[in-house]
Amino acid sequence: MTARPGEAEPALSTRPDRTGLAMTTRPDGAGPAGCGRSGGVLDDFLSAAHVHADRPAIRAEGADLTYAELAARVTAFAAGLGAEPGVVGVPAGHHTGTVTALFGVWAAGGTYCPIDPGFPEQRRTAMARTAGCRVLIGADGRPAPGPGGPDPEAAYVLFTSGSTGVPKPVVTSHRAIATTVGSLRELFGITPHDRVLQFASLNWDTCFEEILPALTGGACLVFDADAHRGSFPRFLRMLARERITVLDLPTAFWHELVGHLHESGEALPACVRLVIIGGEAAAPGKVARWSALPAGPVQLLNTYGCTETTLITHALELTGAPDPVPIGRALPHVAEHLGEGGELLIGGPALADGYLGRPAATAERFVTVGGRRFFRTGDRVSRAADGVLTHRGRIDHEVKIRGIRVDPAEVEAHLTGHPAVRAALVTGVTVAGRTALAAYVVPRAGTSGTGLPDRIAAHLRGRVPAHLVPSHIHVVAELAYTASGKVDRRASKEMLS
Template structure:
């Protein structure tokens, strides 16, 4: 009989009952206790009513968004975060694709984009409110991944998958009362759930602070010390920058409160890992490398690269680790990692062919084809060996170049486009090449495109550099060859 895991909403509800006065969230407005957060979640659920379908939430860094997430789950609904910085056009597209019925917003008078809106000032909840009992296959949330068709694909993740992943992750990181976990990731990506859900199901405190996103590493470090943060979950690219700063500064160290640093989303630099291992005080800090896909729910593989539990190879490499207890893994003949187990998404909403292609049943077990090539090390750990397709990771976010190209080609001045990822120091950026679809009229097409993308595309789909070129390089079959195009216009070959 398959193992069952405690539903995250029920576990939060029970934790709030056991520790009502403990601090659940710290944000710009102050501290919110577990009892107060549960009351706010009940208020949201009461306003939505039972089984509200998919609920869009205009995210905001604070307890309000956390209460909205918990409230949607308590009502038996499906949570779908919506970036308030998106244009009304993109919000409308996401709302239609995800079948959003209602929108929750912490702000008064939001710009309308289709579904009815519930704003601040919800009626008080009945003190006897109890969450609806969930089933493992009930959808918990809908998130979007980059798609090769040029349109984002909505991934539907069930409650049982979230329960399995959160249980394993909380056990791995040993999160519990007394921990203070920084909320750093975008609230529109699943990494934020890695921070929020283990924290609030185990009686720890979730910390929001503007200095986490100030762009100043000294301010970031002072904030960690001031708020006594103990657990950090950082994109690998940001961790690279942090290690470089600590190495160059010489006299600065991570605060004594920090006990665990989790990284993931991109390949770890051997040089930065070597720097980290020589920094004062890092021997006491767990450095945990993680791997996972939106379709496999949060984290599926992890390994300690440094610190008290490290089993990392001595050659300085940074494996993605071993499968967590709830995960079933297999490696295909071409080296592709396939993931099975209870934490798989239900599939892509409204895209049965794409779902069938990426979620095959092998030997009677449903798996997800990650598209990542791996090899197994001598100690059983997995090492990432690159992609089998053209997808890239930009600061931890999966990007399909075809979606970038579709955004560029939506501009009337573009005839064709090619986008690819290139290394820029310790991280990856997207660069794009376009051909003009109109005679040269003296306008700066690249500048027009940057303005166009600021209005119509999220940040991860905006190229770091756009170059207008006379032609793109094509393969023998007539397809655009992205890498050879980049090579031609960077080397002249």
Template sequence: MPENAPDVLHQFLRTAERHPDTVAVVDGNGSWTYGQLRARVHRVAAVLGPRPGTVGVLTDRSANTVAALLGVFAAGGTYCPIDPCFSADRKKILADTAGCRTVLAVRPDPERFGPPVLGPELQDSRGALEREGLLVQPRPDDPAYVLFTSGSTGRPKPVVTPRGAIAAAVDSLAGLLDVRAGERVLQFASLNWDTSFEEILPALTHGATLVFDDDAYAGSMPRFLRMLDRLGVSVLDLPTAFWHELVHHMVESAGLALPESVRTVVIGGEATSRARLDDWRGLPGTDRIRLVNTYGCTETTLVTHAADLHGPRARPRGDGSAPIGRALPHVRELIAEEGELLVGGPSLALGYRDLPEATAERFPVLASGRYFRTGDRVRRAADGELHHEGRFDDQIKVRGIRVDPAEVEAQLCAHASVASAAATGVPAGDHTIVVAYVTASRQADGGDLVAELRAHLRQHSPSHLRPNRITVVPELVHTASGKVDRRRTHHRYATGA
């Protein structure tokens, strides 16, 4: 595939021009046509003005957030989603770390936490097409968005992704999933993670309809299934852990079937359970549905590898395995001697903002070009597909979100009553949870330290960085070099060994 894929904003505007009356987004407030969404995008761009720098967006699950995303692109700015449910301290850290000059609040936000907040200027407008905003001709190296990954310092690491990278990834992904007009794509992923772009951008650059609905996020599988049927959803992109739960529910409910509208289910973020995959294959109607396993990193932009595990395009696999598959057309890959997967090509991020050493370490320049060291150990099977074989470090995936245990530990140690901490991931059914062990400092007052820590983390940490279990212990286990041994600490206190 050519390295200069069409810019996603230009693709959206062309689609809106061709299909102005087609429904682009369905949310809790009704439906938006492509023409109405295009008008709102221009409105956002006009309010921001040309090249506004990094713009924080307090997201919500509605067409307003989509308009803000594309409006920032239209103004030549850099989009940075911020969860409005975070504490003011956490919002300020994210805004400062990303270098936000301005924040857009798609809903009123009473908290003041840093940059100027725009909101009243962006009230809903569904009438005649607004005048075109101050569109800026994008360059492939212009930053498109800033997202955060877990870091070992206790502060999130800001990944800067350029316009050319998101264009290449969206072009490949839309081809992989055959997204087209008439499809209804569910918006399910957190709007603070790049998986949401896998749902939003292929849909709105190819004439499909993006669907938001509260029943998707309610935590009830019966409501989720009824919602898919009610809204005629055809494409789902789910964290593997959620898909595991969905399959379990369908099996336990006497072999429920997905609605006839569903034609593609995309999963990714964690290892696929062979037991759940076998269950899926036995459910009625799944032979007609593509089940696509995907792999990618924030630093490599959306999906880089994929494999059809079941359905009309899947190839037979006698061992019942779930590979991460083959590289998409825009991807270059290398497997280092020790088995680490390196990813190159036009979809690489620019690096970590204001972290040149971390950028140089994870984005080496080799003879064949620039790559990202994923930290994932892989094995290539005889048929050419890649299989995931674990990590070279202690990072874990929690419901599809990459978590560095060191960041969990840093958040725990920020509490005055904690002297040291160790965190690790442990299996819990078909998913992974975080457990933590802490030692108390001399300043600890003898109260309920675990309750204090949970309150502290609710104030300062997002949910994926909060351990499911916290245990106060007399000491942690250390390696011969003096570092905390996370796995042995867990083994000692979980088994009593």
């Protein structure tokens, strides 16, 4: 680590572990040398690599990578970046290289920013510019200069949907993620004997629930393509073959899995001990069917959290058939407050720093109550006497699509950017038990509505991720407007229903 102006260069000492992997530490105990501003989770990973050097850290497509081997790759990646690289954009995907990059960026003292290589180029470029990426990792794994920008001195930058049509970059500190990961290791009961499936997209924070508790707890993280092939029989065979003990699944996927188990008579392999679900509300009927399955001693954990509050903040083991299904109790590190209209506000040491370069948006959602800082979730809840919270709807128009929070206004901004669209309304609708986006567009004068939905869909696919492209696009003659000339959402929905 390079000393900052006015600081003395810290002395370093190196202690080899029993595998020969050098773990460099500071005499003041501040953590590994070369880790820059990081620590916490990175330290825990390096400690796990020291203690469990010969155990498998990652199993990818049938091959094992030990903790010592992964740590060596992390060290080499960090060396390639150089000290204090700033925000590093990483093309995150389901492979070992993404995990190496995550820890490698931290080891170099940088800030990790995943950028989905499957997103349209325009979206990727905008994300890199908005995050201020000084370095972009290419498809070959090599660093290249990025657009550059201010260094937020954080663990990572992730994006959430924004009403202006541009995604909002959430800045999360090392303290926040370290606090949460410690809580999740305890909540999940992670041990070196666990084998955790890597299922979530590497571009959303849910993946950190899989990666970080596992690799700081000596467990094995498993990548396998059969997790994503869309075949439940193959999925179940993979769980048995890889001896998976912990599954973290989107609630919508779990709903379909429960349906398959119920209809086929198949069962989860006996190796599975814990299933974690989250991202959207669990259906009471699915929970009831799950409870009736001959699943053995499998714990089902329902979870809740926001990107701005760093992964999971509430959890509850589901038994029986509660209706509605609660979102759970606050974890030990979480402070909660019920605001106006029952809105859930979340505080504590795991709160994100805010939205990078968006002071107004930060001030709107991160508020001070009683001298403490909280995030306004936008979710209405009720609290039972035992502290369990139950979701009672939204105070705004945001919806969950495939477990991802979406502000319809972001999609509307892109729709009205099409030259043939005068006005647009986007809302969530239920299709086959899932929430989907539906768009209603008013064409500009002189524009034919024939073929317009297809043209609009193509326009969106070139600009936004797939989950922001409405499943249904309807051409309508008119929408309702407020006195100021904006689309009146409530009146328009009533008019269209």
